[in-house]
Amino acid sequence: MGSRTARTSALLGSTFLAAVTFSGSLLAEELRLITWGGYAPDDVVAQFEEETGIDVKVTLSNNEDMISKLRATGGAGFDLAQPSQDRIIGVQRQFNIYKPIDFTRVNTDQLQPSMVKATQDSTELDGKFYGVPSVWGTSGLIVHSSVADTVTDYTDLCDPAVAGKVSYRLKRPTLIGFAFAMGMDPFEAYNDRDEYESILAKVEDKLIDCKSNVKTYWTGGDQLLALLRTGEVTAAMAWDAGGWKLNAENPDIRFVAPDSGALGWIDTFAIPRRSENEEAAYKWINFVMQPEIAARITNASGNFTASKGADEFVRAELRDAYRASFNDQAINNIKWYPPVPPGLETVEGQVLDRVQAAN
Amino acid sequence: MNASAGRLSLWLLLTPFLLWIVLLVLVPHLQMLRVSFQVRESWDTLAWGLEQYQNFFTESYYWRTFVRTGVMSLFTTFLTLLIAFPIAWYIARLARGRAKGLLFLACLVPFWASELVRTYGWMILLRESGLFSSWLQALGWADGPVEMLYNDVAVIIGLVYNGLLFMVVPLVTTLDGMDENLVEAGYDLGGNHLTVLREVVVPWAMPGIVSGCIVVFMLTLGSYLTPILMGGKDSAWFTEQIFTQFITRFNWEQGAALGVLLLVLSSLIVWLGLKLSGQSLRKVMG
Numbered sequence: 126m127g128s129r130t131a132r133t134s135a136l137l138g139s140t141f142l143a144a145v146t147f148s149g150s151l152l153a154e155e156l157r158l159i160t161w162g163g164y165a166p167d168d169v170v171a172q173f174e175e176e177t178g179i180d181v182k183v184t185l186s187n188n189e190d191m192i193s194k195l196r197a198t199g200g201a202g203f204d205l206a207q208p209s210q211d212r213i214i215g216v217q218r219q220f221n222i223y224k225p226i227d228f229t230r231v232n233t234d235q236l237q238p239s240m241v242k243a244t245q246d247s248t249e250l251d252g253k254f255y256g257v258p259s260v261w262g263t264s265g266l267i268v269h270s271s272v273a274d275t276v277t278d279y280t281d282l283c284d285p286a287v288a289g290k291v292s293y294r295l296k297r298p299t300l301i302g303f304a305f306a307m308g309m310d311p312f313e314a315y316n317d318r319d320e321y322e323s324i325l326a327k328v329e330d331k332l333i334d335c336k337s338n339v340k341t342y343w344t345g346g347d348q349l350l351a352l353l354r355t356g357e358v359t360a361a362m363a364w365d366a367g368g369w370k371l372n373a374e375n376p377d378i379r380f381v382a383p384d385s386g387a388l389g390w391i392d393t394f395a396i397p398r399r400s401e402n403e404e405a406a407y408k409w410i411n412f413v414m415q416p417e418i419a420a421r422i423t424n425a426s427g428n429f430t431a432s433k434g435a436d437e438f439v440r441a442e443l444r445d446a447y448r449a450s451f452n453d454q455a456i457n458n459i460k461w462y463p464p465v466p467p468g469l470e471t472v473e474g475q476v477l478d479r480v481q482a483a484n
Numbered sequence: 485m486n487a488s489a490g491r492l493s494l495w496l497l498l499t500p501f502l503l504w505i506v507l508l509v510l511v512p513h514l515q516m517l518r519v520s521f522q523v524r525e526s527w528d529t530l531a532w533g534l535e536q537y538q539n540f541f542t543e544s545y546y547w548r549t550f551v552r553t554g555v556m557s558l559f560t561t562f563l564t565l566l567i568a569f570p571i572a573w574y575i576a577r578l579a580r581g582r583a584k585g586l587l588f589l590a591c592l593v594p595f596w597a598s599e600l601v602r603t604y605g606w607m608i609l610l611r612e613s614g615l616f617s618s619w620l621q622a623l624g625w626a627d628g629p630v631e632m633l634y635n636d637v638a639v640i641i642g643l644v645y646n647g648l649l650f651m652v653v654p655l656v657t658t659l660d661g662m663d664e665n666l667v668e669a670g671y672d673l674g675g676n677h678l679t680v681l682r683e684v685v686v687p688w689a690m691p692g693i694v695s696g697c698i699v700v701f702m703l704t705l706g707s708y709l710t711p712i713l714m715g716g717k718d719s720a721w722f723t724e725q726i727f728t729q730f731i732t733r734f735n736w737e738q739g740a741a742l743g744v745l746l747l748v749l750s751s752l753i754v755w756l757g758l759k760l761s762g763q764s765l766r767k768v769m770g
Contacts, residue, residue, distance in 0.1 A: 189732045196734065219734075341634040342717050355613035357631075432727075474733045475543075481720055482545040 135363075155180045156405040159191055161392065162346075163366075163426030164260060166473055173412050179405045184291045188212050188341045195222040200394040200398030205406040210391045211462035211469035213248045213255050219467050226254035230407040235414050244393055247464045256393030257410055258431035261424065263387035264298050265450075267368040269359040269422040270377040276360040278384040280308035283335035292352055293362035293479050295342045297470070298388055302362060303328045305385040305460060312463050322472060332482040342481075353378060366427030367448040380446070389459040391431070520740035536741030546725065546742065553722040554753060557704040560640050564647045564700050565693065571648075572655030572692075577662075591652050599646060603713050606642050607633055610714075634716035642710040647700035654699070658692030659685075692695075694763045697756055705750050722746055 127153050156179050158165060160449040174181060184203070185250075186194070191208050200222035206242040208216075217223050233241055248256035268276045275286045279302040282291045304311040304324050314320040340358055346367060350419045352358040353371055365387070370381025394410050396403060413419060419430040420438030427443065429436070436444065523533040540546045575587045594602060609615045610632040620626040632638060666688065670680035686693070711721035726746065729739030758765060 189734075192734065193731050216734075336717060340631075344712065348713075355611070357612045357629075435633050470733055471735065474728070474735070478543075478545050481717070482548065484718065 128426060140276060153180055154178065154402065155182060156205065156402055156404060156410065157182045157184070157203045157245045157411055158205045158207075159184045159186050159194065160205075160212035161185065161187065161426070163428075164207060164392070164422060166421060166425040169413060169425075171419055172418075173409065177405070177408055179402075179408065181409070189448060192216050192222070194219075195397055196220045200224075200400075201337050202263045202399075203397050203404045204400040206395050206397055207259060207392050207393055208256075209295060209462070210244050210256050210258070210393045211464050213393065213395055214464040215467040215469070217255060218252055222335070222398055223255050223395045224256055224400065226257055226394075226396065227407075228254065230258075231257055232411040232414065234432050235411075235416065235433055237433050240391065241250070243461070244391055244431075248393065248395075256395050258391050259394050259410075260426065260428045261389065261391040261429050262428040263365045263382065264302065264363060265368075265370065265380060265382045267353060267361050267363045267378060267380050269353075269356070270379065272359050273379065273381070277314070277381070279303050279362060280331065282360055282362065283331070283338050285338075287360050288338045289340055290351060290357070290359040291338050291361065292340055292343045293316075293357045294344065295481055297473050297477075299332070300473055300476065301460075301462075302383070302385075303331055305388075306383065307331060308385075312460065315466055315469065316461055318472070321469070325472065325476045329479060332480045336480070336483060361390045361481055362429075365447075365450060368426050368450070369443060372446050372449075373442060380450045382451055382458065386458040386460045387451075387455065389461040391461070403462055467478050502695040516740045516743055519736055520744045522735055522737050536738050537745070539738060540745055545720075549720045549725055550722050550745070550749065552720065553705060554749070555637065556640065557643075557701055558753075560643045560647065560704045561697050562642065562703045564644050564651045565697060567644065568648055568651035568655055568696065569693075572652050572659055575652070576656045576659035577637065588656070591649050593647055594645075599707075599709050601643065603642055603710050606638070606645065607713060610638055610641075633714060634719075636715070636719055638714040638716075639719055639721075641710050642714045643704050643707060646707065646710060649694040649704055650699045650703060654696040655689060656692075658689045662688050690761065690763060691767055694761055697757065701754065701757075702750060705746070738759065 134238070150302040158181060160183060162185050165181070170181045173179070188209055191206055192212065195203065195206065196216075199220075206223075213223065236258065240261065244256045244258040245254045248254055266276060266279070266282075272287050272290070275281055275284050279299075281287075282293060301311050304327075307327060307329070309324050311321065311324050314324055322418050340352070343352065343363075346364070346377055349358075349361060349363055350371060353361060354374070363380075365380045368378070369376040371480065372380065394406070396406055400406060413422060414430070414432045416432050416435040419432030423429050423435065423439045424443065429439070429447070520536055521532050521534070523531045523535045528587055540550075571587075571591070572688060575584055575591075579587055584745060597605075607614070611617070612629045612631040612633070614633070617626070617630045620630055621628070662685070666684050670684040675683065706723060708721070708723045708727065711719060715721065722742070723746070726739050727740045729735045729742060733739075
C-alpha cells in the first residue's frame, strides 16, 4: 500500500500542484466539505461564511463516492467529510483515509449523549474515535395508501397484489432489509462470514423470485420520487425523508416503518487524513450542531440531527410526519447499522450482480 | 527562419497535444493496466496475477454482460446507419443552399444540450405517465397507461438518438463529393434503384459509412447515462459494471481489468469490422 500511495500521490501531485499552490497562497481561508445533498443548505453556509470569514466549498456525494474520492487521494482534497458511521472503520482499516477526532475540540454539550456514545462505539479503532454524529435517519417503506394494508414489510414488496408497481435499490440496504423481514439477523452474522453468506444466499433466492414484481431498480433519489409521485410505483423501499417530502405533496403517500424494523443510519463528521484546515472543520461542526442551525438542516434535508434541542425549531409538519411514521415501538425497533467489516461488500456485490443477471 | 527555430516552434505547437495524450490518455491507461494485474490477498499486501481476468471468463455475469453490450451496440450502430443514410443523402444530394444549412443545423441542435438532458427528454416521452402514453390513451389506442421506458428498446432508441449526428456528418461529407454522373451512368447501364445503390452509392460512401460506424459503435459501447437511466431491471451495460466495481465495491483491481478488457475487445471488434468491410483505418479516417 505504501509504495502505491506514494506513486499515486506523485502522479496526482504533478497534476494538482498548480491548483494547490494557488488555493494555498491566493485565496482566503477555505473549508472543503464533502457531504450529502441538504446537509449544507445555502443559507447556513452563507451565515457561517459571514461569521467566520471562511469560504465553504461544498461537494455533494454519497457514501461510496466519498470513500472512493478520499481513497484515490489518500485522504486529501477535502477538509471534512460526512460518511455514515457504519462505513468508517472498515474503510479506515483498509485505506487509512481519516484521522481521529479530537473530542476536546467538539462542543459535545449541544449533542445528544446517546448518539455521541453510539457513534464513538461504532467508529472506534485502536482506542481512537473517528466520527461525530450529525444527521440520522432510516430506510423503510414508502407506500401509497391503496396498498398500505398489503405492504407492511420488505418482503411484501414481492406480493402479487403490487406486481409491476414496486421499486427498490440493488444495494446493500435491500439485502439487509429483506434478511430481517425473512426472520434472520444479518447484523448478528456480520463477523461470521459463512453464516452471513448463507443468509445472503436465501435473500438472493428471494430477490430473484421477486424480480418480476419490480418495475425498475431505482438508482437515484430524484428518480424514485418521480416514480412515486406519478403513481407508476406504489410501494418502494426508500429513505424516510423522501417519504415525508412526498407526504407533504400528496397525503396518500406515506413513509412506514416495516414490521421487521426500519434500518437506522447515522451520518457523521469525519476528518480526512490530509485535511488542510482542521480548525475550520471543527468550527463547522460546532456551528451547524447549534440547535437553530441544525433545525434548518432538518428542514432542508428532511432528516433529524444529533443536535440537542433542535426539534423545537423544526417545521411542524415535518415533526408530525415523523410522529405518524414512528410510534415508540417503531423507534425501539429501529435496526441500527453496526460497522461493516472489511470485505463484506465484495460478498454482497456478487449477490447483487447475480440478482441483476437473473431472469 | 533557421532549422532549430522551426523545430522549436513545432515542439511548442505539439506540446498541448502531447501533454493531453500522455497525461490524460497514456498514463491513466498504463496505471489501469498495472492495477488490473494486482491481486489483493489481504488488506495491506499486494501480489501480481491474472485473477481479475479469470473472473471475467469464469463469472458468466461479466462476459454475458459484455456480449450483450457488444451485440446491442452493433445493432444500434446498424440502426443508426439505416436512419442516418437517407437523412445524409437528402442533405448532401437533394437539399440546396439555405435548406441544406438549416437541415444540418437541425441535426446539430440537440447536441447543444448534454446527454443527460436528452436522455431525460426521452424519459419524459416514454414513461408510463409520459407524453406518448397519454396520447395513445387519448386516441383510444390503449386502455390504460403504457410503459415504454425501462426496457432494451428504450435504451436503443436513446442510443440511436445520441449517435445520429456522428453518423450523419461523415456520410454527408463523403456523399457530397460523389459525382452525379456516376449515378446517372449506373441508371444508363440498366441498373434499377437497388443495384445503383449497391454497386455505385454504397461503395463510394464506404469510407464515410465505416468511419461513422466506428464512431457510433465506440460511443454506444462506452455510453453510461442512457443505458443506466432508460434501461430496465435486466438491462445491464458493461460500463455500469466498471463503474460499480470502482465506485460501489471499492474493487479497483476488478474494475481496471474490466476496463482493459473493454478497450481490447472493442478494438478487436472494430478491427474485425474494418477487415470484413475491406477498409483500412488510414483510408477511413484520412
